[in-house]
Amino acid sequence: MRYVDLSTGTQYMGNPTMFESVSRYLMTNDQFTDTLFEWSRPLKASVVIGANQNVYSELNLDYIKQNHIQITRRAGGGGAVYVDSGNLTYAFVDTDDGTNYMNFKKYATPIINVLKKLGVNAALTGRNDLTVDGKKFSGMAAFKIGNRFYCGGTLMIDVNLDAADKALNPPKSKLASKGVKSVHSRVTNIRPYFSAKYQDISINDITEIILKEIFKTDTIKEIPTHVMTEIDWQKVNDITGHDYQDETWTMGKRYHDDNFHSNHYEGVGNVEISFSVNDGIVSHAKLFGDFNKANGNLKEIEDKIAGVPFEKDNLEEAFSHTHLADNIGNLTPAQMADLMVNPVYQQKQQEG
Amino acid sequence: MANPIDDSNYLWREETSEGHTRIGLNDEARNQIGQISYASFPKNLNEVKVGEEFFSFEGAKAVEDIHSPQSGKVARVNTELLDHPDYLNDADKEKNWIIELY
Numbered sequence: 001m002r003y004v005d006l007s008t009g010t011q012y013m014g015n016p017t018m019f020e021s022v023s024r025y026l027m028t029n030d031q032f033t034d035t036l037f038e039w040s041r042p043l044k045a046s047v048v049i050g051a052n053q054n055v056y057s058e059l060n061l062d063y064i065k066q067n068h069i070q071i072t073r074r075a076g077g078g079g080a081v082y083v084d085s086g087n088l089t090y091a092f093v094d095t096d097d098g099t100n101y102m103n104f105k106k107y108a109t110p111i112i113n114v115l116k117k118l119g120v121n122a123a124l125t126g127r128n129d130l131t132v133d134g135k136k137f138s139g140m141a142a143f144k145i146g147n148r149f150y151c152g153g154t155l156m157i158d159v160n161l162d163a164a165d166k167a168l169n170p171p172k173s174k175l176a177s178k179g180v181k182s183v184h185s186r187v188t189n190i191r192p193y194f195s196a197k198y199q200d201i202s203i204n205d206i207t208e209i210i211l212k213e214i215f216k217t218d219t220i221k222e223i224p225t226h227v228m229t230e231i232d233w234q235k236v237n238d239i240t241g242h243d244y245q246d247e248t249w250t251m252g253k254r255y256h257d258d259n260f261h262s263n264h265y266e267g268v269g270n271v272e273i274s275f276s277v278n279d280g281i282v283s284h285a286k287l288f289g290d291f292n293k294a295n296g297n298l299k300e301i302e303d304k305i306a307g308v309p310f311e312k313d314n315l316e317e318a319f320s321h322t323h324l325a326d327n328i329g330n331l332t333p334a335q336m337a338d339l340m341v342n343p344v345y346q347q348k349q350q351e352g
Numbered sequence: 353m354a355n356p357i358d359d360s361n362y363l364w365r366e367e368t369s370e371g372h373t374r375i376g377l378n379d380e381a382r383n384q385i386g387q388i389s390y391a392s393f394p395k396n397l398n399e400v401k402v403g404e405e406f407f408s409f410e411g412a413k414a415v416e417d418i419h420s421p422q423s424g425k426v427a428r429v430n431t432e433l434l435d436h437p438d439y440l441n442d443a444d445k446e447k448n449w450i451i452e453l454y
Contacts, residue, residue, distance in 0.1 A: 280396035283431055307428035309398035317427055317454055321370045 001035040003211060004093075005227040012233055012240075016046040017072045019089050021240040022228075026093040027148040029235065036093040036226075037214055039207050045084040045160070046070035047167050050077050052298060054272060054288035055251055056170075057260065057347065063166045073250045076143060077292035079269070082164035083154065086189070088203055090210070091152025096144065100151075104128045104140050107151045110214045111138075117209065119195025130155075135188040156189050157203055255286050261345035268329035272347075273340060277310045282340075289328070296327040312337045356403020360421040364445065368452060372427040375420075376449035377440050386412030391437040399425045400453065407450050409437060424453030 004026060012018050019040045026032050047059060047069055055061070055071065058080050064071060069082075083089070092107045094100055108124050115122040115132075125131040130138035130153065140153035164187075194201065208220060215223045228236075255274045262272040269291040276284045285305040287298045301322040308318040312334075319333035339345055362381035366374050390410040400406050400420040407418040407429075429451050433439055439447040 278431075279393065280398065281393065281429055281431060304428075307431045309396070309426050309428075311398040314398050314426060314428075317425070 001037065001215065002224045002226050003215065004036050004038040005225050006038055006040050008228050008230075009233050009236070010043075012237060013040060014043050015072065015240060016042050016044075016048055016070060016083060017074060018236070018240055019091070020074060021236050023091055023093060023150045023152070024145065024239050025232070025236045027145045027150060032093070032148075032226075033095065035095075037090070037211075038093070039088060039090040039210070041085050041089070041203060042083045042087055043085060044068075044070060045082070045163065045167075046072060047080055047082050049073050049080040050290050050292070051075060052077055052287070052289050052291070052296075053080060054274070056254060057262065057272060057288065058168070058170065060167055060170050067163065067167075069163075069167055071250055073252075076141070077290065077296070078141075079290035080168055081139070081154070082159070082167050084160055084163070086156065086158030086160065086203075088155040088157055088206065089152065090155070090207075091150055093148065093150055096147045096149055101144060101149045102142050102151075104142070104151065108140060108153070111153075111155070111210065114206070114210050114213050115190065117213075118190075118198045118201070118206070120190050120193040122190075128153075132188065132190060132193050135186050137188050137190045156187065157191055157206070159189055161187070161189065255284070257284060257286070259340075260347050261339050261342075262347045263339055263345050265329070265331060265335065268331055271328060271331065271336075271339065275305075275340065280310050282306055282308050282310055282315075285340075287328075291329045293327060293329060297323075298327060301327055310341065312341050315340055357419040358403070358421070359419045362418070363421055363450075365421065366445070370427070370454075372452040372454045373422065373424065374445075374449050374452045376445055377418075379443065382441060382443070385409075385414055385416065388412075388437045388440045391433040391440065393429050393434075397426055397429065400451075409433075409440060418450070420451075420453075422453065427452040427454045 006022060022038065026036050047064060049055060049058060049071065051074060100106055104127060105124055108130060112122045112124065120132050122130055122132050128140040129136050137156045138153045140151065142149060142151040211220060211223060212218060217223060257274040257276045259276065260272065260274045262270060264270050270289050271291065272288040274286045275282055282305055285302050287301060304318055304322050308314055315337035316333045319336040324331050324333065324336065362378060364376050364378045368374050388409050388411045392408055394405060397406060401423045402421065403419050405417045406420045409416055430449050433450065442448055
């Protein structure tokens with residue numbers, strides 16, 4: 001096992017998706033075949049949104065612009081998160097041996113051990129959340145390329161929670177009535193839970209304790225380390241440039257549809273549909289959401305809904321051929337038809 | 353009472369993989385009607401009965417209303433025809449289909 005030192009890449013780390021790019025590089029480059037550990041802190045505040053989310057309905061774009069917060073879009077699904085220099089992002093890159101991929105407990109354990117030393121009674125809750133006192137301070141994620149995978153998470157230590165709350169809530173908060181906003185109120189920074197002795201510990205000192213725990217040593221210098229070289233960074237930058245820095249990819253196209261309907265489904269997430277109806281026929285439909293289906297194909301659904309009469313029965317028949325379980329999650333055709341025809345789901349979008 | 357108008361001579365019908373019946377304009381119709389310049393569907397078309405109008409278009413030689421050869425609920429219509437009525441002149445069934453019923 002080796003520690004990958006990213007401190008040589010300060011000039012590149014301004015982009016919040018750079019950490020994901022580094023991870024992809026460590027997963028796919030032939031020179032790395034062992035278990036690796038890396039960590040990073042975002043230099044600037046940014047919002048990272050999921051692959052299928054609609055920035056115009058998820059974010060407060062005015063607030064984000066005024067406060068110079070960056071927006072980037074990750075390749076995977078899931079919801080929007082706010083990160084700033086109060087976050088500590090860490091990851092393991094490893095080779096699948098049949099027991100370790102998606103084994104969040106294995107990779108969370110050293111982190112939990114360190115937090116316990118600092119006085120935080122942290123626990124792995126559900127499949128991949130770290131919580132204290134019932135409040136979430138870390139979400140974990142994993143993804144795989146070939147037989148190599150990434151498993152990591154973000155620790156909220158000194159995050160500006162007020163800014164996070166504002167950036168992630170569009171004006172006329174569309175989700176206030178649906179209980180989704182409360183997700184934000186159930187997150188916390190962990191610093192208030194540190195014991196008195198560690199109240200003022202710096203994030204860098206925390207990472208040193210984490211490294212010592214993971215590598216079972218008292219001396220940082222003894223840790224086998226790969227310091228990222230300029231050549232490494234160039235290759236990482238190539239990955240970033242190709243995948244993540246496209247403005248149209250980040251912002252998405254602004255659709256001027258007549259209708260925008262949204263609802264939260266337990267176990268699936270938010271599902272949103274922007275659509276227009278002409279003379280009783282659906283003329284255009286575009287899906288958004290924070291659901292997480294790695295190989296979900298939303299276009300397959302959108303194409304089959306265009307041209308369908310705007311009536312519950314007809315839409316239900318159409319949705320029954322759209323492989324909802326594979327493309328979005330555990331939703332019935334009737335629920336999707338209802339999302340479109342029932343006006344209670346109508347939401348307003350901000351201009352953008 | 354008059355029999356329902358039968359336009360089936362001008363239409364092809366095929367079952368789709370989804371079990372819908374897809375209906376489109378056939379070569380016989382194309383030969384008789386000439387270049388098509390306008391197409392429209394009736395408003396709020398969600399169900400049709402045999403002989404009911406489900407589509408109309410203007411060709412060089414005629415203005416025609418098309419009547420359904422069978423009853424059924426409307427699965428979807430080919431909205432591409434509204435912007436591209438000339439697709440009806442194309443022999444490609446992926447272009448000249450009009451409606452799917454279930």
